[in-house]
Amino acid sequence: MKQTGRTLDDILGSIGKRSPDIPGSTASILAGLMGLSMAKMAILVSNHPINDPCLRAALEKIDRLSCDLLQAAEQDRSNFLNYMEVLRERCAVEGKQADVSAVREAESGATAQPLDAARLIVEALEHLNEKSSLVDHSVASDLHAGAAILNASFTGIMMAVKINLEPDRMADMRQHTAGKRAELAGRRDTAFAALKRAAAQQGFQY
Template identity: 40%
Template sequence: MDLLDHTVNELLDLIGRSSPQVSGSTAALLTSEFGIAMCKMALLVSSGDSAGNEITVVLLDSISRDISAAATRDRASVLALIETMKLNEPRDVVRPALIEATRQPLLACHLLVEALELLARYAADVDPSVASDYYAGTMVISTGFKAVIMAVDANLKDDRMGDLRDLISVDRAGLSQRHGFASNSLKRGALNIGFDW
């Protein structure tokens, strides 16, 4: 079952328990999909009957589907890691699970940054009547990125990841830089119309 096939209450129950069935990174990815939906709505309202933002909306839909799939993979990798750790598996068994539980959120961060970069490019096309929804949606996605990258950082602190830290840190630094550029652009756009982003 796709995570988004659950009701909101079911998702909250899967997250808010002592043995969560949905990790923090997965929850952040799902939340980011809500942010994308808010931005999509603002773009559709802004274009009215014209097809002005049609390509942007199609791209957002594609990214959203990819994020949904990434959330499913992230969840599976975290649950597998938790299971191997519960069983006190030896280092050589835990390490591949830890690598996968680091790789999946890192890959998902690429999608979140891609969404923010796209939304930063088209922010000027948004009608002022729905600009607050648009910028609020981008803030949700940006916060989702920060939460997911935190999961990557937490996994990299594990002593079993020492040799991979440098390799992953290059990709992570690039993602953070791209996130910063897109966020700064969105912040300037929001400030120009009187919103504190």
């Protein structure tokens, strides 16, 4: 079942158990979607002409990012479930070790998707920074709260990536993605610092 077809109770129950069927990376992506929705609400509620092209473009990008993040969450969960299946099938069968190449392939898939989701989260933070001036003071707290959730989402995703990359068998992927991970972290830091300054001008502190 798609995540959008599940109740919040079901999602929370699927995360908070010993053997979750929603991994931490997917949970972080779903949290980011909630943050982005809060920011969208703040822009919608602000006082703009209904046909303002700047407003329309801002909302269209949020909708695109939301759609892409939801697809990323679905694929991330699918990759995680595949990884768990590989481990179940190949690990400790009559004392034999797992097929390292199969595990590595599944692990790679479970790492690449969160990295792409992290990129989308960074794009969202950059977009909110660019559009924060569109938001009225009365709802600015919602935009910045949404941005704070997106920032936490990025952190959770990157923690999941880090733990996936720690095994020795992932050394080449760890090296291959080092530049991308550093770039995303730098862009996140820049966008979030600017959002914090914008919030301070409105009298809010992260």
